[in-house]
Amino acid sequence: MPANFEVVIVGAGPAGLAAASAAVERSRRVLLIDDNPAPGGQIWRGEGRQPPRGVETWLETQVLGPLRPGLLMADRAGVPAQISYEKLILATGARERFLPFPGWTLPSVMGAGGLQALVKGGLAIEGKRVVVAGTGPLLLAVAAYLAKRNARILLVAEQAPRQRVLRFTANLWRQPAKLAQAFSMGRYLALKYRTGLWPVSAHGNGKLEEILLSNSRRLACDYLSCGFGLVPNSELAALLGCRIATGEVLVDEFQRTTRERIWCAGEPTGIGGAELSIIEGRIAGYAATGDRHSATSLFTARMRASRFPREMDSAFSLRPELRRLVHPGTIICRCEDVRFSQLTSHTTWRAMKLHTRCGMGPCQGRVCGPAVEFLLGCAPEGARPPLYPATVSQLALDRQ
């Protein structure tokens, strides 16, 4: 028997939590779903955030895809589940873009958010020498978090040129919350922060030992944690038939997608940061429960909050040199061991996939897709269920 809800929200990050708190004002049957053991999404996870009162919350639950209109299939902590909804709000967030360079597959080279998540999960980081590299304000947030856990931050390497970063921080005064955030990073980190610098390769025998930087310096370290911007998680929206353009889910002013009864909020509609995600989440929550008045009252706030991501985009755009880090033998698709030289004779993602197996593995191109898009200019198209690897028995289930 499917579980029945009026409003189902997928993703319990800032957007999903905000959507839930708005939706629960008018509906008694709201379900909030997240695949992590705790709510909060990328930034608030593990901070003890609670879902709003009156909202049913299913954690460790992966939505695998639609079963039929109005019905989702899910894996609820290993148990197949079906969820029926009248209204669906997608708040599926974003993931980090990881760019390949020689040595990136060594253990202890990982995503910035990935290392943070491991530390939240109990990885001992105290006294370890860590380099945080890539681009965007997220690097500082991750470095600050790791520093608080007594990691030795050797360097925060921002690829963007100094001028652009300065202009961006100068504009922060218009965003008091952001400014406060930036300052709370502290002096210690400010001293480790370098602009116009990026890792060129990572070296070590079976594990990371040192990295080579773009200024030709070598640096011995225990962890290299990299993030080259964020990519919207739009796969579920795509499976549901919502229109997507350049990787972003299309929505109207009420956060409504091109599909009946489906709304979308937060990063999938375009990378915008937590503040914008919260506003979009609330608009979606109100709009989905028919409270157009409350939704409309947030339009101005949304407009204000969307300035920051636009400025961020232009400040932290990826420099072309990053395309030239890969060697012919550098692995691009880690699931299927596909190397850069195998891809260059193809001109579309689909041709690469069919003829080299790039993106065919368990992650279904989630990691290599954005990298290939940056390196070679072709993006994965479409999505196929299941969204996450699912057991045969789960997909075989179809009882109404």
Next chain:
Amino acid sequence: MTADAVVIGAGIVGAACADALSTVGLRVAVVESRVIGGGATAAGMGHIVVMDDSEAQFALTHYSQQLWRTLSPEMPAELEWDPSGTLWVAADEEEMQAVAHKHAYYVARGVNVEVLDAAQLADAEPNLRRGLHGALLIPGDSVVYAPCAAAWLLARAQLRRASLLADRVISIGRHSVHLTTGDRIESPNIILASGAWARELLPAIPVRPRKGHLAITARYPGFLRRQLVELGYLKSAHGHDTESVAFNLQPRTTGQLLIGSSRQYDVTHTSIDAPFLARMLRRAIHFMPALEHLRVIRAWTGFRAATPDSLPLIGPAPGREGLWLATGHEGLGITTSLATGRLIADAIAGRTPAIPPEPYLPARFPQ
């Protein structure tokens, strides 16, 4: 531009035609509008299988299988050639009798086959459920990864001066094809190998798209040794029910399992029909309960080009001088592609074909 022969479509059939035509000395141009081997060829299981439901089907599959085997020593690794053989699984005594019939049929035609009883079957594939009655083993069947096979066959043809054009044919004229770019290719021979898309260029062609679903698992090396097909598959494949599923499980050289199969007429959208996929997977679990806990990483769909009598259309298009058809291969086009290429090339070059071509001639259908 001119060519001795133009092939429309670079699926496995078009690629095999280009290979064969260039071998008899023709200068071939291949036009492909999407990705080489990206149509049905990218959706299919790549099972190279002999079939016996008609004499004509046997002749074509058997001949083609021999051609594949002859090529196999030259194949690059990415073709994932795997001579793993087929087990046709009998669920009851009635199906066991069918096994005996098939055995006699194949033996009479010189195909190496073997009957397994229940115990031997359980021994051969321990993950099958108990209580099955036995199986027919066809050790000569094999598996190929068809998109790379198509690319390889084309590359061979290109070494013999064939050219490949990334364009779409918008219409077929008398001894010419017209492309979206406004260009025309003049050629005395035009081979229509556009699979289930054939109706777009030739609306009267008796080909209907027949949708299939497949699912692929993560890697479980050693879980399965041979391709398993339930005998009931034949009913599914050759019946004309609007919808049917059958147990069809294939080990890949990667250790993955490819789970099939399903057939649906009158459906045109490419999306996954989750309830129907579920039905197909339940059929698989019914035969192999241990599948339940394995993880599926992706499911997809593809369209077979089905004809009314389950045989392909290979030969001159009636009433259209210089136009040749090479489509309608339904669920066997990867197997029968090489024979198709040879039959077309032999006919154009005026050579005697290795098997009688009559059963496949498009003229068998009223126009």
